Amino acid sequence: MSTQYDLIVIGSGPGGYVAAIRASQLGMKTAIVERESLGGICLNWGCIPTKALLRSAEVLHLAKHAKSFGLKIEKPEFDLEAIVKRSRGIAAQLSGGVKFLMKKNKIDVIEGAARLEKGAPAPKVIVKGKDGKDTPYTAKHVMLATGARARDIPQAGLKADGKLVWTYREAMTPDVMPKRLLVIGSGAIGIEFASFYNELGSDVTVAEVMDRILPVEDAEISGLAEKDFKKQGLNILTGAKVENVKPGKNTVTADITTKDGKKETKEFDRVILAVGIVGNVENLGLETLGVKVEKTHVVVDGFGRTGVPGLYAIGDLTGPPWLAHKASHEGVMCVEGIHGKNHAEPFDASNIPGCTYSHPQIASVGLTEAAAKEKGYDIKVGRFPFLGNGKAIALGAENGLVKTIFDKKTGELLGAHMIGAEVTELIQGYVIARQGELTEADLIHTVFPHPTLSETMHEAVLDAEGRVLHI
Incomplete structure (x- = not known):
């Protein structure tokens, strides 16, 4: 495998692998660095596997209401292990598909964790392989597409432990079906998990610190969604502050202050943290290069340029909206700019659609x-x-x-x-x-x-x- 390229992309999520494909189409010698699984969080632990889970819940919902369609289905049941297995199988299939796309487009896949060092015309990329050895790579251009991860708020007692307090990863591969579930945060991720677990029979409470759920959506739509979710049995608390989430042996307690000022300690079987995400900016060497980072996100100029010669950044790493299709669009736009196909206008998020796959x-x-x-x-x-x-x-x-x-x-x-x-x-x-x-x-x-x-x-x-x- 070569150590010199026209473009090295760090991260193989929907932004990174699509950018790499476009670069290859334009004749650039391209490599992509990935420390986990091809396809990144979206394909392996986000967009796709969650939709597989939600599809299972949707089919169960239809089965429960079969009578209204003139059909007879007696007491439909679900198999949690089979639902999760189907979801993971779909993720594995698509990760394999990305591997095929890399091979088809003659893109070198470098396995390991990357960090950057000063270099010219672009920063040098050092990859620590699974054997622990560092290998240096050089390129004319380097693109950061390292994505983001679930946010903790330790100072408020909101920290995942992977057992009783879950992030999206554990919520997608549950070991048990929680009877009582607390979802903290009512953005798309929180609402999707709340919808899924509610359909499968959990007693779900959604706590949102803002005055309405889905706060980035139009207020009228948020109101209709809340009304519908409550009809389905979700307990929704808006203007609610959650603190001191404490895992016990088999259950979790949490202090919840409602908008009327009442504070109560409640017990749950599991808690899902869905309070936002933070950019994966650590251990990349950004500080030594002088890359500007604000609120855990790399600052770019609308064309993916970081201000450091030869270094670009796209996707969730650069801030909201944290959406796969936004990352893919930015990746293509950035690569075309690198290749000289300059876009007249900078990236405009106002035409990026947002979707929540709840029911x-x-x-x-x-x-x-x-x-x-x-x-x-x-x-x-x-x-x-x-x-x-x-x-x-x-x-x-x-x-x-x-x-x-x-x-x-x-x-x-x-x-x-x-x-x-x-x-x-x-x-x-x-x-x-x-x-x-x-x-x-x-x-x-x-x-x-x-x-x-x-x-x-x-x-x-x-x-x-x-x-x-x-x-």
Whole structure:
């Protein structure tokens, strides 16, 4: 294996391996360094295996409600070990797929932990292999794609022990089904696990320090989600502060202060910490190179450049939104810039969709209604409920809403927010509209197929103009 390259990528998650493939396509001699498994956290311990778990919960949900579809399924049960085995098998299959892609694109895979030292025209990469030996590599360009990990807050008594207090890793491979589960944090990760365990029968409590769950989403959508989750049996505490999480022999106690100031010590079988993530910036040698790091994230300029010659950074390492598709997009954009295919505009996160794969699903892109008003836009808002959509009724998925926000003056689509069945698939229609700078008029004159859930998107646009047809 060579020790000299055009590009060395450190980290093989969706940002790193996609960047490496694009570099190879452009004729660059490329290597990728990975200390664990190809595919990174997303593929092995995040995006994909969690969706496999949630699919099992979704099938169980349908089985429980089979009678409403005219079907007879007596007392559906789940096999936790089999559910986890399926999820891990899918992760392994896809990790093998990334290995195939590396081979197909002639990308060298270097196993080990990387650190950087000063060098020219880019920092030198030193990789400590599994045998403990250091091997130096040089490249014209080096890209950091080391991702992020679950956040602890030790000072508040919030620290995972891997046994009774879980991060996403342990939550995906549970040794038991907890009867009483506390989920701390109600972002996408917290809500997805809460939804999964609730469907499988756990008594789930979600504690969120903010005044509403899913705080980055539009407030109206958050409210609808909370109402739906409570109907399903989730105990949701907003404005709640959790401290002193103390593992015992088989259970965990936690002090919870509610928004009315009442403090109570409660006991749970397991706790999941979902209080955010921190960038993997340690032990890389960034300090000696003068790389700017703020709040555990590497600072970049919108094109992936760190300010250190020849060194770039992409993905979760560079801050929110912490999404795989954002990392992949940044990786391609950065590589093309390195190769001379310069992009006129820096990376814009406003067109990156966010998705939560709970039951019901939540998806969004662009500005919330509150954010649009804060920015001074004169807006008009359109809404359409799934209850008015024939396909949703046929699916037995009447609970849902599509919300659109437009600039009154220009017709620009400022934001779109959805809750309901398959909205994580539907949102891309609005993403394309924003990317292509389509106006309200363009969307009104777009033909949506019938019968589909996507018709709710058209109706929400029509409603903003006072022309809604089916409510």
